[in-house]
Amino acid sequence: MKKNILVLGLLCLAIQVGAQTKDDVKTVFQTSHPWKPSIDNRADAAIVYGIGGNPSDNSKRVSFEERVKSWQDRGYKTHFMTGIAWGEYQDYFTGKWDGKWHLDEGQVTQNGDTIWHGHLIPYIVPTENFIKYMKEAQIKRVIDAGIDAIYLEEPEFWARAGYSDAFKREWKKYYGFDWRPQHESPENTYLANKLKYQLYYNALNEVFTYAKEYGKSKGMNVRCYVPTHSLVNYSQWQIISPEASLASLPCVDGYIAQVWTGTSREPNYFNGKVKERVFETAFLEYGSMESMTAPTGRKMFFLTDPIEDLPRDWVDYKKNYEATFTAQLLYPKIADYEVMPWPERIYEGLYRKSANSEERATIPRHYSTQMQVMINALNSMPLSDNKVTGSTGISVLMANSLMFQRYPTHAGYEDPQLSNFYGQALPFLKRGVPVKTVHIENLSYAETLKDTKVLLMSYSNMKPQTAEAHKLLAEWVKKGGIIVYSGQDNDPFQSVQEWWNQGDMKYNVASDHLFEIMNIGINPKEGEYAYGKGIVYVLRNDPKEFAMETGQDTKLVDVVKRMYEQKAKAGILEFKNSFYLARGQYDLVAVLDENSNTNPYTVKGILIDLFDPQLPVLKEKVVLPGEQAFLYNVGRVKDKSKPQVLASASRVYDEKISKSTYSFIAKSPVNTTNSMRVLLPAKPSKYVITAPDGSELKDAQWLWDEYSKTAFLTFENNPDGVKVSLTW
Known part of the structure; x- marks a missing residue:
């Protein structure tokens, strides 16, 4: 698989001219509708969705070219977005495009059901023929219309799928042997999910490569972006997607981090309780997107949504929008934004007025005013070298293979709500430590571990794709890095036929290879081990134990605190209940609940409350646990004499x-x-x-x-x- 990815990447690099071109587009939104006065939100660029519109509305009544022109006439730059895993492609599926029926190319579950996104719109197995259709029927027409920025969103293959004839053919083509049902063994599951991953990696490579080549033939520099959910969310929702590998793909110019209330409200475990933790989950989601791309220099748009896909009520939408919006702004090295998807449903949709009311109404005036204050602030949101308050240098290691082990369950091993990930991250985040994530696929970049003092890792929920990753980790530890490894290493995926147990490699579990090259030996007992100038501390608990059981995270926290303070000599590991960031003239505050510290956080100065549609001027703002604040600090205006x-x-x-x-x-x-x-x-x-x-x-x-x-x-x-x- 790695060899195939490398070859594709080199091919794309060879044909590309002017990759990762910088532009002056800071804010965007996506819409399938033509311009109309009720959705004219004044971002820099309108991403016009779908040649055939959006499957969920009637936008297809107006041609793509007419929709593009309507936005251009109003002064917008225009881009294009469509799904790579689904879309208004009935002309392909019903045979209008090439005379052949293609509904058999949908993603199919074990019981034979196709997974649908809409009427005659299956989630797609991206076959060679479908890729050809995307190039000729979609991308060519878009570029002919003058569009030079293309977004192919949500390359998604459901973990529960993998039973269609189309997938079986792709299996035989890729592996060279007949398809094996994924539910029958961990080995089959792992192979199936690696193939799903590879299929969408290949699809994006080929379509984006074509887009750049065809654009170049017309004198255009076409930019290509991937709007995608975070690795945290796809892993939790049991979806397979290329994710971190795209960060190194030369023909990808950037990404949209699709994080919003709908992804961030997915419940997780902390201190024995499972519930929604929207701010904390959003913070980790945005973090996994930033860390995925930071070493590669790609452009990253952060997305928020003032509502969500599921019908809720306006009070719920507002509360969670504030949480996700604050979380995105706590990453001061990202300053490009998708300010909203689907303004037509935000401004014109009918939703319940409150949780206790069945009366439906369009967006309340106070909320639309507040929302527009927030999104217009994004048009001038600066990059900043300031950091979020709290002890820095604690990171959690992630891998794309987090998505491979989620479904189906084998040998009774469960990882409820991705608890093996949250069990490492939330014990620190909930104590006011701005924990980061690190992608194992990016370890070859020097910047990846530059600021990490203590790296938390486990192979209970993921596996390393190459032995090279272990060499890079060992080298980092030898120079003074510290790893805290948590895991019993008894999950059924340890035994899949992979590099650590093939050829000259004879390891029962993946971690033994890492431990052995650091002279720790295989299957080490719980305890502290020195390697070079660094330390490896082994905990023989799966991280889910730290999350799913009340009070059990203190063991992890105590070890990390000692490693951080005494071994890394990184200073005191500060525990608190808040995050604060000064970003240009803006102040961001989030106060955490479920913390022994229940004190509010107070900001003083000449402050404008940007979460209040009346924009009151305050001398101080008191933020309570479970709340966030977005403030304009008038005292930091550089030239107060300038209107x-x-x-x-x-x-x-x-x-x-x-x-x-x-x-x-x-x-x-x-x-x-x-x-x-x-x-x-x-x-x-x-x-x-x-x-x-x-x-x-x-x-x-x-x-x-x-x-x-x-x-x-x-x-x-x-x-x-x-x-x-x-x-x-």
């Missing part, structure tokens, strides 16, 4: 400053209310707020705040622009 919009539920254009006047145009969707805070050198003597036709807006309101030297303005938004003129 400027500090926060707004609209995007600001055409700013003009004279000696005593400041004017600008504010644009945002219709049927929403604008709130804004404007910094001025003195209290205005005159406010003039006019509609696009030049008439004065009678419902506009304004208020001066002397403490912050800001004017608060509110009026009804208009995508054609409301003109604001302030005189002092």
Whole structure:
């Protein structure tokens, strides 16, 4: 498998010119609809979805080219997105494209059921013929329409699938022997999932390579991106996807980290309790995406969604949006964002007003105002060298093979809710340690372990794909690194036919190879072992024990604290109940619950509360356990004599400053209310707020705040622009 990936990567590198081109697109959103005033959210680029639209709506009534033009006419850059595992491809499945029926190429479960995404839209086994269709019927038409940025989203193969004739043919082609049912043995499961992984790796390579070659033939530099869930989420949801291998693929220019309430509310175990922990899960999801790509320099968009796929209520959506939004901003080295998917369902969808109400309504005005303040802040969100408060240097090792062992269960070995991962991460995250994740596939990059003092790892839920990874880990330990390894090494996947038990390798379990090359010996007992300047500490507990049993994580925490402080000499491992980050003019705060410390976190200064649609000016903000805060710190404005919009539920254009006047145009969707805070050198003597036709807006309101030297303005938004003129 590794050889195949290397060959494909070199092929892609050979044909690519101008890879990973930087652009000026900072914020994007995806929509299947043509422009309309109710969804005109003013991000930099509109990602127009699907040549045939979105399977869940009627966007296909308007041609792709017409939809693209409608957004371009409104000043947007236009990109293109479609699914690589599903989409409006009925012309392929029903034979219209090549005269052959292809519904047999769907992903099929053990009981013979096809896994569907919509009517006549199966999840796809990406065969050679389907890849040809994607190139000729999808990508070529998009590039011919002038699109130079293409997103192929969600390369997903369900772990429970793998029984179709199409998959059996791909198995024989790849392995050279007949298909084996994955439910019959761990070996078969592992082989099946490696193939699923490889099939979508190959599909993305081939389609993106074609896109770049065809674009080049037309004088275009086509950029290619992969919107994908995190490795944390795909592993928990039992889906197979190429994930970390794509981070090194030369013909991939970047990614969208598809993290939102729907992924982050998946329950997990901590201290013996299973429940939703949206902020913590989102923090780990975004972290796994950042660490997947940080060593490779690819562009990364972080996504949040003000609602989610499943119908809930507006109160629930708002609370969890704040949690995921804060989590993404706590990564100060990422500053590109997909501000929302599907604005049509956000602005126009009908959802329950509250958990106790069956009355449905469109988005409340207070929430749409708050949301637009938040997404417009993203347009100017800076990169920052500041770090989240807390002890740094503790990382959890991840591997793509986390996805391989999730389904089906063998020999009764269970890993409920991915507890072997969360059992390493949550004991520290919930104690206020900003734990990181590290991808084993990236160990060859020097930057991968540069800031890690103590690396937590286990092979109870994943396996190393190459012996080279162990050599790199051993070299890191020899130079002074510390590994805390947790695991009984008794899961049934230890015995699959892999490199550690083939040829000259005669190891019963994967970790024994690592231990032996560090002179620890095979099957070491629990305890501390020195290698070079570094340490390996072996715990003979599966990490899930630290999560699923009440009070059992103290063993792991005590060992890591001692290793961190006494062996790594990294300082005191600080435990607390909060995270804080100063990022440009913004302050981010998250206070954790389920912590022995129940104190709130207080920020003081000249603060604007960006989670409050009224944008109140505060002298202090008190954040309680289980809550987050997003604040604009007026005290950190560099030039307070310069008139400027500090926060707004609209995007600001055409700013003009004279000696005593400041004017600008504010644009945002219709049927929403604008709130804004404007910094001025003195209290205005005159406010003039006019509609696009030049008439004065009678419902506009304004208020001066002397403490912050800001004017608060509110009026009804208009995508054609409301003109604001302030005189002092």
